[in-house]
Amino acid sequence: STVVADTGDIDTIRRFTPQDATTNPSLILQAAQQENRRARLAEIACHSTDIDDALDAVAVEIGSEISALVPGYVSTEVSARLSFDTDATLARARSLIERYDRHGIPPERILIKVAATWEGIRAARQLEREGIRTNLTLLFSFTQALACADAGVTLVSPFVGRILDWHKAEWPDGDFSGDNDPGVKSVRRIYEHYKGHGYRTIVMGASFRNMGEIQALAGCDRLTISPALLGELAETQGHLERRLVPIDAETSAPEPQDEAE
Numbered sequence: 001s002t003v004v005a006d007t008g009d010i011d012t013i014r015r016f017t018p019q020d021a022t023t024n025p026s027l028i029l030q031a032a033q034q035e036n037r038r039a040r041l042a043e044i045a046c047h048s049t050d051i052d053d054a055l056d057a058v059a060v061e062i063g064s065e066i067s068a069l070v071p072g073y074v075s076t077e078v079s080a081r082l083s084f085d086t087d088a089t090l091a092r093a094r095s096l097i098e099r100y101d102r103h104g105i106p107p108e109r110i111l112i113k114v115a116a117t118w119e120g121i122r123a124a125r126q127l128e129r130e131g132i133r134t135n136l137t138l139l140f141s142f143t144q145a146l147a148c149a150d151a152g153v154t155l156v157s158p159f160v161g162r163i164l165d166w167h168k169a170e171w172p173d174g175d176f177s178g179d180n181d182p183g184v185k186s187v188r189r190i191y192e193h194y195k196g197h198g199y200r201t202i203v204m205g206a207s208f209r210n211m212g213e214i215q216a217l218a219g220c221d222r223l224t225i226s227p228a229l230l231g232e233l234a235e236t237q238g239h240l241e242r243r244l245v246p247i248d249a250e251t252s253a254p255e256p257q258d259e260a261e
Ligand code: E4P
Pocket: 006, 022, 023, 024, 137, 157, 159, 161, 162, 206, 207, 208, 224
């Protein structure tokens, strides 16, 4: 698996040198509150026309900084508030790409994160036709994954931890450890189906809660990992590898044969 940092924190990215980085509005907010960039980002936000415009301006400012540090993709999210509005998602995605263009960053470097709702998937299909690459997020089910692959999106982010969180809340006495982790099972099923049917959409496991989940999915195309878990991973390995190999070929997803790049 290619290691991706799930953060807008520049220092984490400098420290772990991941291939790609993924952000979302709450990660951008955290990064924007850091002492050394607060004043500059507040100044940028002040020149915006409304709150959405301000969020996008700050997200692209941070995304541009990150893109100078990682060789691969930077994911920037369209506000989840627009998840059920195809036209609004399209407009916001195009405007994010225009903003990146003004920073001299070409569309090939950016993945626009869009919620994997029906409306979001329709928007993503159109964006991909226009040459804007998409990362379909908030993906919890096999059905969402099938619709995303059929829409020809560049990458999907099936969530692991939020599925586990929900199971734990619903069934407090359940055993969801190891191979019983429903989030891990969900991502494996999606990965195996994509590879078995020749879909070129990249599968990137997201929303990890512990190292066991990461190890269980090593071998999946990409894994996006929080700074805390990147730290644990680096400690386990002595340093952080940009690629993770399956620890057990029997139970882990196989290495991808044909990633869509
Ligand atoms: C990445 O694409 C997601 O934004 C992230 O992994 C979500 O993680 P969380 O479930 O911890 O919020």
